[in-house]
Amino acid sequence: MFPFGCRSSLPPRLPRPVPPFPGETTASYVFRLAVANELHPEDLRTHMAGRREHGPVNLDALAAAAGRPRYALAWALPELRPGAGRALSGYVRRTVCWRCAARRGSFPYAAVWQPAEICVCLPHRVWLGSAAHPRLRWQYDIGRLPEIIQAQGKHSRLARRCGRRAAITAIGEASRITALWARHGFYRDRRVPLIRELRGKVPITGKLPSFDDVMAAVTYPETVDLARVLAMPRWRSPAEAAAGDLQQFEREVRARTGIDYTAAVPLVPEAPRSLLPDGHGECAGPGIRQLASSLARQTPRSKSQLSEAPQVRASLVPHL
Numbered sequence: 344m345f346p347f348g349c350r351s352s353l354p355p356r357l358p359r360p361v362p363p364f365p366g367e368t369t370a371s372y373v374f375r376l377a378v379a380n381e382l383h384p385e386d387l388r389t390h391m392a393g394r395r396e397h398g399p400v401n402l403d404a405l406a407a408a409a410g411r412p413r414y415a416l417a418w419a420l421p422e423l424r425p426g427a428g429r430a431l432s433g434y435v436r437r438t439v440c441w442r443c444a445a446r447r448g449s450f451p452y453a454a455v456w457q458p459a460e461i462c463v464c465l466p467h468r469v470w471l472g473s474a475a476h477p478r479l480r481w482q483y484d485i486g487r488l489p490e491i492i493q494a495q496g497k498h499s500r501l502a503r504r505c506g507r508r509a510a511i512t513a514i515g516e517a518s519r520i521t522a523l524w525a526r527h528g529f530y531r532d533r534r535v536p537l538i539r540e541l542r543g544k545v546p547i548t549g550k551l552p553s554f555d556d557v558m559a560a561v562t563y564p565e566t567v568d569l570a571r572v573l574a575m576p577r578w579r580s581p582a583e584a585a586a587g588d589l590q591q592f593e594r595e596v597r598a599r600t601g602i603d604y605t606a607a608v609p610l611v612p613e614a615p616r617s618l619l620p621d622g623h624g625e626c627a628g629p630g631i632r633q634l635a636s637s638l639a640r641q642t643p644r645s646k647s648q649l650s651e652a653p654q655v656r657a658s659l660v661p662h663l
């Protein structure tokens with residue numbers, strides 16, 4: 344297009360403007376702008392850069408080509424803000440809510456950056472996905488599932504109260520536990536109505552395979568409730584694990600999650616990696632490791648209890 348070098352001026356405005364979604368990724372916006380103007384995305388990049396090289400998108404050139412104010416484009420496209428990298432800490436990349444896209448008549452697979460604690464498009468009651476289950480990205484209409492809407496509110500409050508990074512850690516730990524509960528069919532009372540609503544039927548065994556697309560959504564309410572316990576300073580960094588701590592921990596989990604715990608199945612059948620005494624997790628909390636290690640020595644369980652759930656590894660009681 345410009346065989347003798349770079350263009351010294353800004354590119355001309357394209358005939359069809361395209362408004363960006365808030366938080367849209369630069370690649371997604373360039374793709375949609377190109378398609379709307381019947382260009383190949385690579386040709387649009389060449390149009391903006393003035394040369395056929397694959398380099399970063401220049402904010403001034405994109406603003407000129409899109410016909411939008413520079414500050415407005417930088418506000419909408421976070422990757423173009425000064426100092427931003429390709430991955431935004433504490434944010435996750437998601438497909439935009441399909442109802443938001445339909446309302447604009449937009450390409451339905453636009454990608455946006457959203458805070459990790461946002462799993463739902465509240466105006467449209469659409470489940471967008473969880474950062475804790477990045478491979479399960481199916482969107483669902485959750486208009487008849489107020490539990491998930493309420494869990495979204497609790498999740499946002501958790502992130503505000505203890506910080507986004509701490510919330511990501513606690514949700515990640517809790518989601519591994521609740522996914523394990525779902526795979527084994529434990530504590531299913533809260534999940535069954537959600538599974539029935541999203542899938543139309545419930546597996547006869549009550550167990551969900553880990554790759555089931557509804558896994559993230561149907562475990563979300565109990566994940567958030569459990570994460571609120573795991574994020575408590577008392578369980579993240581106890582000064583000293585004391586006798587009765589495990590019972591207190593279990594009481595708090597029961598109170599927060601509403602799970603009808605029975606002693607035949609450990610409340611935490613398999614602790615997240617950061618809870619393990621030898622602490623292999625990337626978010627290992629020394630306090631919880633110490634607590635888990637100490638609690639393990641304090642919590643004898645009978646062989647009959649274990650035999651009722653032989654497939655379950657009781658990580659909080661690893662000596663068993």
Ligand SMILES: [Zn+2]
Pocket residue numbers: 440441442443444464466467468469
């Ligand atoms: Zn929406």
